Amino acid sequence: MAIRHAILGLLHYRSMHGYRIKTQIEQYFGHVWSINFGQIYPNLKSLLDEGLIDMTEENQAGMRGPSRKLYSITDKGREAFAEWIRKPPEKNMILRDPFLMRFVFFGFGEKERALEIIDDQIRLYEKQLALRKERYKKLKDREIHVRLISELGIELNEAFTAWLKRARKELHRNGKGDRGRK
């Protein structure tokens, strides 16, 4: 249900069409959430059906450009959103990283290969970090909450990277002294 509320939240800033909502969600909290078109349009439809948002078609006959539908929030939508934002803290966060799941079992694989994979992953984390810092420059003068979330994204990314580098060192050291042992 969170995506529905994210949409309502975004429409507080201004009216938007579906495509824009997706790119905004990526920018605003791509750090802590992800979304795809397969969710956006069906959700817009149901929000519309429930009267939480309004829609106006943007192309008068003869206009160029693909058909666009402008969505805006209704009073009912504002109420639903306000209720959601007031709620007490709920369920825990979900952190799911297929790499970490494999990492736990690297002891059962080949050590050399494991180190290779870790190196690749470090590069990946670093690339991601660079991207986040790049984005942060553009975001840092925006709304305070958006900026703070962006900072969290960077700090978590840094924590991941630092941890993995340390882990690599430990495993490498371990691999050297431990040859043959089980």
Next chain:
Amino acid sequence: MAIRHAILGLLHYRSMHGYRIKTQIEQYFGHVWSINFGQIYPNLKSLLDEGLIDMTEENQAGMRGPSRKLYSITDKGREAFAEWIRKPPEKNMILRDPFLMRFVFFGFGEKERALEIIDDQIRLYEKQLALRKERYKKLKDREIHVRLISELGIELNEAFTAWLKRARKELHRNGKGDRGRK
């Protein structure tokens, strides 16, 4: 597909029954993954059908205790697992926290209420952190990868907590100087 591999990975340590697999997954990487019974048993069934694991019923007639089914990994299962562990890094991690999603929009809600929710959340993070540190004591002499993942969990938890405390301070300060402004 990751859960299937996690099961195969765990069965490398020793044969287990379904219930145990769940508790072990929670202990070993509850930091980075979660699981429920609704997934365990169907997955065990399909792994069995595909010959990746074996099963032996544990209760001879007359034995006490609930019926248990001991699962063990087959050679085919070992191969499938080895292949998985060798693969190059794949899709990005997913971090999803309903609280953070709401946080981004706290600017549209009441400031006082937002601070309350943040305080609750800080307490929640701290409770979680204490629990993780407690578990770590028992885990720290286990297999190196398990220990490292547990350390990551703690470090991330610390990063979250520190960030949220800082964010609270900033928002509080902001709220004071900013009254009435939009």
Next chain:
DNA sequence: CCTCTCATGTAAGACGTTACATGATTCA
């Protein structure tokens, strides 16, 4: 006696991802 933990399983539904289909505009 009651509650907790151990133990196995199913079903319904919510949620998310991927792939497909379509088509215009912009820029190199």
Next chain:
DNA sequence: TGAATCATGTAACGTCTTACATGAGAGG
């Protein structure tokens, strides 16, 4: 001319969560 981006949408499939049903043993 071709690629990238903007734009809307559907269908199929996978995955995850929640709730339900059942029952034994252990410990207070």
